[in-house]
Amino acid sequence: MTLAETTTIIFSSLVVISQLALLWVVGLYVWSGRRDPIGSFAVKYALPLTFTVAFVATFGSLWYSDVLGYAPCKLCWLQRILMYPQAILLALAWWKKDATIGSYSLALSLPGIVLAGYHYYLQLGGNPLVPCSTVGYSVLCSQRFILEYGYVTIPMMALTAFALIVAVFAVARHYQKISKK
Numbered sequence: 001m002t003l004a005e006t007t008t009i010i011f012s013s014l015v016v017i018s019q020l021a022l023l024w025v026v027g028l029y030v031w032s033g034r035r036d037p038i039g040s041f042a043v044k045y046a047l048p049l050t051f052t053v054a055f056v057a058t059f060g061s062l063w064y065s066d067v068l069g070y071a072p073c074k075l076c077w078l079q080r081i082l083m084y085p086q087a088i089l090l091a092l093a094w095w096k097k098d099a100t101i102g103s104y105s106l107a108l109s110l111p112g113i114v115l116a117g118y119h120y121y122l123q124l125g126g127n128p129l130v131p132c133s134t135v136g137y138s139v140l141c142s143q144r145f146i147l148e149y150g151y152v153t154i155p156m157m158a159l160t161a162f163a164l165i166v167a168v169f170a171v172a173r174h175y176q177k178i179s180k181k
Contacts, residue, residue, distance in 0.1 A: 015152050038171065057087075109165045
């Protein structure tokens with residue numbers, strides 16, 4: 001197995017596990033009476049969890065481009081612009097125990113979800129609103145370097161990372177609001 005194949009299996013497996021955990025935890029939080037343990041966990045561990053997600057996403061994108069040689073397209077660069085600062089900001093917030101970073105992280109992650117979702121749509125064969133060739137030189141945004149488990153591509157990895165960050169901060173924020181009442 002090549003380095004690229006091994007890397008793809010590892011990151012794709014993390015994506016699938018993260019998506020299943022995300023659905024399970026958010027589902028339990030929303031539709032069951034288990035809000036207290038999940039909400040208090042999200043409040044207590046929001047910073048290390050979201051930092052880990054942002055760090056792994058940043059590391060993964062750099063690994064794919066700088067080690068494996070996959071050239072990022074314009075949409076990849078926009079997603080990177082929204083993810084990279086979060087790894088640094090969340091590390092600092094965790095170190096300083098500053099939970100107010102959640103609002104700023106959400107402000108970066110929500111557009112990241114939209115961009116990654118659109119990018120994934122293009123890779124599935126969707127009709128582009130603006131062709132990548134009109135935004136300068138880069139690889140085509142619709143080009144898929146990887147496809148694992150029948151649906152995991154690099155934009156799906158980014159989409160999952162942004163969604164995890166949003167979910168953790170959203171559950172933590174919601175739980176803090178309802179526990180104050």
